[in-house]
Amino acid sequence: MIQLFIGIILGIILVFFIIAFYPSRNFYKRNNKEFILKTASKNNLDKEQADLILASLHQCRDLYWLNVLLLKFWVELSNSSAQAYRFKKMIKKTLDDIPGTGIIRFIEVLNIDIGNKGPIIQNIRIVDREDVENIFKNAEKNISDMTKKFYSFYLNKDNSVNCAKVYEEIFENVHTVMSVLFKGSIKIDLKITFPKNLILHTNVFINEIEGDILLRFPSINHSTRLEYTFLTNPIIKMKIDGGVSKGESEEYFKGAISRFLHRTVRFSILKTLVYPSFNSIYLPLIVPNISQFEHKIEKVTVENHQHIYKISDSISILLALDYKIIEVVNDITLKCNNNLLNDNEKIHCAKFSIPESALNSSHFTKDKNFIYENLTIKESKIMNQFYDLSIFKNVISSFRSLNTIHNFNGTSSLVELIFLEKNFEFIRIVQNDMIIFQRNDEQNPDFIVFCIRDKSLFIYSYITNSTLKMTKSRICKLKKKLEKKVSKKISINKIFQYSKKAMYFWKSKKEESSLEYVDDVKNILEIEKTDDFINKFEKILDAPICSKPNISYKFSCAPNIIFDLILQDEIRVKFFSDQIKIFRVINENDRYKKIAIESRDDHNDDFILHTFNSKNTVYDVIDNKKIIYEVVENNEDQIKINEIKSSVFTNDYGIEKRGYNNPVLITYPNLKGNVSEEDLNYNKNSKIMFLDADATRSPSFKTPSKTILNIYIDEGISYTPGNQLYESIYTRIMHQSIINLTSRSSYERLELKKELRKDFYGGIGGVYLEFKTNVTDDFIFTLYSTTLKKNILKIQKLITSKLVKMIIPILEEDILLLKLVPKFQNNKTIDIKVVNLPDEYHKESLIDCHIGLSNKGTFTFPINGSQDSIIFWEKDKEDTIKGQIESPYTKVPILGNGTMRTDKMNYKMIYKNNGIKCREIKIFMGVTKK
Incomplete structure (x- = not known):
């Protein structure tokens, strides 16, 4: 808090010097566009955290304890010579670092006295996204007049807290509104030297600052900073005395200069410190000091690869640096860090939102089905294009292919990038939501990092070779390729590309690499390690479940056919929803496997389904909750009404279905033609659908039922209350019997050339x-x-x-x-x-x-x-x-x-x-x- 208030004071002091004496610099921010640059991965909130955040939405005025701490810290700060020296250095460095043709030759901070009376926070509250929009629309209104949102907005239908909504609306970018009052005395003496030994002596006195401040953490533009703005014009009582002298002689024009400086400061404050202009402050302990950091690597070989983790650790620190916006073109934000890494080159960053057409497109699937931690399956499909750099074709004209030399494990490998003129050896490292390509050269430790966060693609690059450099033109081509807008028309650029390729065709070919390539290790990157999950898998299966099945279906076929159908993953996933599909299946052994499920509905998340089968039972586990499918043989010759009561209707379970409760809906065949609704005497909280006898696909009512499928469901599992599972099983019964019949026949392996013809009876x-x-x-x-x-x-x-x-x-x-x-x-x-x-x-x-x-x-x-x-x-x-x-x-x-x-x-x-x-x-x- 003290750092924030000191930043405001220094901003007030510095801003008018920049405007008055560096007129060639465009410092105003009123028309500055805000660009959404989120670099922090989305974290899930638990219930306790969500409750804490919701409690902060009310306005708090009981801040005596906080103001006492601020006052004590302010007093100690005012008596610190080290802090006074630090203030002087900050002011001088800020002004000296501004490039241009200003008329100031030298600035000297003679004295700083902040007094012993610190700022007071009168009230404070957290506001959500909608309140922020209302504040910006009604900036002249007092914050206490703003309408508070009822907590019910953040609750599910069962009155539980919707943690995802709390994160999205409040915690993703925390907005704090506070009323600040300062009635103290701050004095700053400055000596400014102009050409021809003209000296301006300036004394700045600040006696009062009062206003409502909006604090945003982190900044919209930089995750390494927080930013603030006054919501309305603040009350600032200040006095500025100044006069010009020749050397150390008597001062002249004191009145005129003082009035000019006072008007300049007031004008500058309204332009730069009041909404919509935001000012940022670096977050402490977040940004590393690159001036004390070097990026060095040790060459990785097949025998010496134990230190690969050091490469990813080093690059992770570099990605945490503060990157300044250089340019925004075609919705692509180009940034860089101002310091030279290894005294050689700057680190550049490009960011743009992944087009929805790319996330929903099927042309990114192919056979590459890796899954990356912290990414959705749709985002994983995009990231797979960077895994083998296949997306670089037509982006870097000289790029040919990527070949894997050696796989160290499922997350790191030694690869070779093939270009028309030269080959480069890289280390490829997969880490959570990013892929690192580190050049395997101790003299040139270049690297490229691809990262996806919150549906945005970040490309970090430290490249000293022009062949690999991620230029603005290449970034634009990359974005167009994701949008599927690669032009097929002949253009001047393509003519040059074809000419270049033709030149290399007639030139003598370079020597082929003597390296032997291998296939990639296609391992899923699990949220939970396999060994850890298997250890507790038995505990999950042994956990108690209701003694009676929640749902029962009866079929007139052999139990082995129903069990063969239940073993099919594509059938069981229909129990959850008809808007999901299987992305990848990982078989750990004959009985246990993991299934990555992709949701086609934007409102639902992807998830991992763990599956285990034993004898006549299949267990599906999601989020430590299970569904049990049990296939048993029914020896009864005819269905009785009391059996229908116990097997058709569900317990009044109150299963959560995507944010609302719904009783389970079951379609049971041929009831309408054989029994009336009144005869059943069923639970009114349950629902049943009657089908006409001629519309059903099931056998007649008196047909013996040979198999019963019992389904046991843990409380809290979301599933579809319709009848998709039953339909999927029934329509496959006859075909499954055919498949079982044909399983005795063997395959015939035929040679496949340009065409295959086979005739048969x-x-x-x-x-x-x-x-x-x-x-x-x-x-x-x-x-x-x-x-x-x-x-x-x-x-x-x-x-x-x-x-x-x-x-x-x-x-x-x-x-x-x-x-x-x-x-x-x-x-x-x-x-x-x-x-x-x-x-x-x-x-x-x-x-x-x-x-x-x-x-x-x-x-x-x-x-x-x-x-x-x-x-x-x-x-x-x-x-x-x-x-x-x-x-x-x-x-x-x-x-x-x-x-x-x-x-x-x-x-x-x-x-x-x-x-x-x-x-x-x-x-x-x-x-x-x-």
Whole structure:
């Protein structure tokens, strides 16, 4: 607090000298634009911290203890000769460091006396983001008149504190409003020497300062500073005496000069210290002193790599320096530190917000699926482009590739950057939310750091080589590439690039590197170490849970089929939401794995799901809370009403669903046609949905149920109260039995060249197709009927990023021709399984794969309907991908997951891309019996 008030006093004193005697410097800040530069990673608040922050929103006037401490410190400060010397040095250094052609030759601070009466804080309070906006709109109003926000704004529906909202609205940038009063006596004597030995003697007396100050911590522009401003014109009572003399002779023009200086100071204060102008002060203990710091490294080899941690520690200190804004161009903020590192070069920083189009784009996925600590999965996709520097292509024209020489562990490796003219050896270090590239050269310890924080990309660089330098032009190209705005038109710059590449083509090639390259270690960077989690995993599983299941489903199929389906991760995640998808699965052993879940909904967070299976049970653990799926055999021949009561309805559990409570909604088949709602006598706090008998996909009511799926849920787990899980299981039952049937057949490995053709017999019933490749590739897929002389199914871009599964119905005997044309020819072989299915499956269809669609591209899947079948689909939320089911009489839109009863006619399921080229579109659709 004392440092803040001293900064205000020094600002008042210094500002008019800068304006009066350095007129060529533009010091005013009234029209200065504020740029959001957040460099601190977002931390989660616990309940106690959130309660403390909320309690600070009320205005506090009982500050006697604080003012006594300030007064005592002020008295000790006034008696300190060391502090007086420090004040003199600060004033002199501030004025001497200002470049320009000012008329001052020399400034001498003769005396400083701050008196023994310090400032008093009359009241203080924390304000949230909305209050700050209201204050800025009503700057003339007294802060005590501002409306206080009710605490209910920061509470969830169950009256628990919303810690995330408290952080975002209050704690991310803490704004403090305080009323300050100073009625003391500060005297400063200055001696200013001009050319021709003209001397200006100036005495500044400050007797009173009073006003409302807004303090922001940290500063918007710099995380290493705090900043302050007066909300309204402060009351400042001051007196300035000054006169000009020749040498040490008598002073002249004292009255005129004093009035001029007084007007200048008052004008300067209103321009520079009152909102919207902010003044910053360095935070103590935050910024290291680079003048006492050198960045030296020891060359890293395969045998000598134990000191890699020293490199990351050294660079982390350098990133904590204070960086001043140099320029803002195209929403890119360019900054640098004013000191030379190693007496050689400055450290530069570039920052810009990651475009939403990049965060939501699918063209950044490919096969790179690393996850970085403190980053969301969407941000991890962006960071993966910097992991191998593939994003540098077309940004640095001479860049060719990055190859890994040696992996030291999952977070550090020795790599080589290949350029047209020269190769460079670097150490790549992954640390939390950033990737460090440190040049492995003791004489040139250059480095580049890529960091993502709060959806903003920071690029720090200390580069002494022009080939690697991150110039303004390259940063702009990088931002455009993230925006997917790389121009395909021929420009002058591209002509020069092509000419340069052509020159290197005809020049003698440089010697190829003798180094042997290896594959990257693709390890997930876990929030919690695997060993630590496994140690307490058993305790979580052994924790007590309710004796009765929260939800029970009954199915008329064998238990092994239901258990095989429950083991599939993509089915179980639908229990949480239909707006999430699996980003990556890490198998620790046969029974335990970790699943990274990405949310497509901006309101929900990504999370890690830990999964364990044992016999007939699957355990899912998230945030130390578990869901248990238990598959048991039911030997009853017929369902009884009392069993329906105990198995259908849920406990009145009050599960939290994204900020509000909702009773669980369960769809149970065929109840309406067999029993009335009154007969059930169910809990009114629960909900049940009745389906018409002809609309359900389940067996009839009296069909024996062979399997029961019991679901036990820990309190506090958020899940979807709808019926997505049941639908996903039921629509897969018949197909799972087919997959179990075909599992006895083995794959046929075929050689893959420019084109693969395979013909096979298709008997009445159907054919099951399954194929996979070692490396992801794009294929043109065609299935041709030699009898009908037409294509049964054609996919322009089928992507083998996952196992491809298809069930094609065959109504009459045929010879089918399978044709696959690879685009990139990444594989020499392909594994294919073709199995003919019995006649009982002639109404089953399935397409389970990933495809790509260009702009206005379409995918069509023909379907033969019947009165005892349903169409099912699961569609990801893609705004540009539109889907519909067409029949001779109507068109039905495809939205999310769903089913539709069919009649005896032909249908078409169509996906159309109305936006930019899109990869990795999930296709899961087909036909099964009711």
